[in-house]
Amino acid sequence: MNTTASTPNQHQPNEPAVIRAESGYWPLQLLLGWINLTLTAPVVYLYIGLPLVLRQHGWSGTDIGLLQLAGLPAILKFLLAAPVDRYPLGRAGYRNWSIVLSVVYAALLLFFSRTSLQESPWSFLFTLALSINLLGTWTDVPINALAIRYLPESQRMRAGAIRSAATSLGAIVGGGLMLLLYTRFGWAAPFQVMALALLSGCVLLAFMQRKPLPGVSSEPVQTGINWRLWKAYFTIAGHGKWAILMLFYFPFVGSAWVYMKPLLLDSGLSTERIAMIVGILGGVLAALASLVVARMTKHYGIGQMLSGVAWLNVLALAMLLMFVLAGASATILIAMAILLAIAVGAASGLVFGVMMYFVRPALVALDYGIQSSLFILTRTLMPAVAGVLMDRTGYAGMMGFLVSGALIIAWATTSWHQSLTAAMTASSRK
Template sequence: MTHTRYWPLQLMLGWLNLVLTAPIIYLYLGLPMIMRQHGWSGIEIGLFQLAGLPAVFKFLLATPVDRYHFGRCTYRSWSALLMALYASVLILLALYDIQHTPWSLLFSLALAASLIGTWADIPVNALAITYLPESERIRAGAIRSAATSLGAIVGGGIMLLMQTHLGWAWPFVALALLLVSGVVLLACLRQYVPVCQTAVTAQRAGLKEWLNFFATPDFRRWSWLILLYFPFIGAAWVYVKPLMLDQGFDASRIAAIVGIGGGLVGALGSLAGSRLTRHFGSGLALPAFALLSVGAISGLLLVTALEMPFIVFAAAALLTALAMGMASGLIFGLMMYHTRPGLAAVDYGIQSSLFAVVRTLVPMAAGIMLGHFGSLGMLFGLLAGVILAFILASGLRHSITAFIQTQRL
């Protein structure tokens, strides 16, 4: 099958990632503002974020996906089932208005949505590993990253506008309908033939398979890159808008240019990074994209220290979005190479758990640095982190490239 014939499949998988991401973004980035408007305390809003913890335990959720098989394409069946359950929980959230529902019930429903949405992400991305040849994996990672950026625009922007104009229930109904469209699209997979068959031994997926993942030297080295390559530039993006607010810039301008514009730049960065990686190879892309992250955070440090005007600060922010999109697209794409036959869900789950842990801890640590050392102290800390990531990527680029070449044989 030629490259052009894989585009419908790539776009379908991208759409599935978008409809899975948008509700999570709305729950954990959009709802806090609505909660504050309704008088919820900072403690209540902060504790509500704990509903996002299932992302850290993807390796546990992935095990039954590889252990229990449903039908001819088990990953497609798991994806459809979990996305339907996800839509059902969102409909329940639509029925319980924030003004008349106790915190405990809303938290329970949000936790259920987060759990099922996190779970559904595993077989969906295992589908990409199963149905796409290795030549399409970097592109798939970039499309997934771009879909995440666009999902942030949908969940963190469009759904908030819908809530403001139409009320509490409509965003949840709209997000549920998006998930239903994904379930319908999954039926289209029948026309494609998997390039990787699920091994019978996958039915025994469990503790031994988790530990054996780290027994492979190539996988151990790759795990260090997962832990260090993305979280520092990701944390910088989390704090860009607060940094701009601290500079006294108008919130609406920040939301329009950095919020929406940054999401689009991040998506375009993911796609551009995919093209560059396929042209020059991952051995060059890994240190090059890390160096771009060094430049982006250095730029933020400079414009913050010099208190430069909005247009310059916005340019530094958009450069950060570009670096973040390129780094995340590359990481997601290379994740697909680091899987074992018949254990695509388990291995993806392990890598996603590592990614989720550092994606949570590094912004938390950055917030502590911001509180104790101010904006410049935090940015210096994040700069040290991306420099470490650049050094690591430079040192490991040859071994990772060699491993990928063996996967292509």
């Protein structure tokens, strides 16, 4: 696959110039990484951090799983992407959309900080969680469309790895530091801190100055966004198989991660110890795993890495199942949680990077929204299914289900990796 961005110039720059050009994208990469972190942390806190708090207050696995359904509006990302492409807010449309939505998102977090876990009914908390997820989902569209528009193809896997690392760091913040903040200062403090972080991203975005890449449309889509354009996405060679992977590559290992903290809590570990060891250390290792995997794709290719990481998912889940069946100690379960964190980081880094290849130049936000909708659909539904299984069959039954699903998708990924590589190569030549 060509690893340099296509340009209208006919001559090829010399190597030092290429290195200088590539290194010049680091400020933008880091800015986008910080914004992705601030977008991710609240969602992680709601769906991974709070299950630990809810378990402390006597919520069942089914209750926790049903709360995960508040993430279902995120599957409408392909619809939320339509106005972003169709109605740009000024000349820097994606940037302005990002700022406006981030401000509303921060305001909603501040409102959430004024509620009470003990006094608010479940339906009210569910509605607030649903609203926060909806705003986070919508804001994610212009942010990542911004990355596709402003970063060359050679930067895409790095951008995906940085986004995954930001997600993992968001897990540290949302699943670790915010839990510590909650235990020390109460319910409101985490939401207030996360709102301020979002607003800092808005300030940084306001000062961002870069020109879009040639070949990526900066004009609104005048033809309108309709079902024909959505359906046409899946007729492109390789996109159908990629859509299946978007649905099932991550949710099995992701669901295990959702219930890892409740499992450790039920094994006798304290909330603070879980937050420190699993939330923070696990998040760091997941971030490093996503960066390492992005580096490895340069040597082994994206198709081979998709297959390899899929089998890593199977290994992590199978080992966790084995030790759950054996009634292993909390110390061993912590080790398994760390292995699971590495698998989660590697899988998410690959998915986020490869998503940037499966887009049409004039419909960047729409195509990113389509892929994200598929990804979020099963990522949201699978933990709910897993929660019901946990209540009825125990952790072992739930883990057996997750291992079986991961095994099937690993086999499919291995079978399809050549055709997926060909599709990505064709996309990069457009």
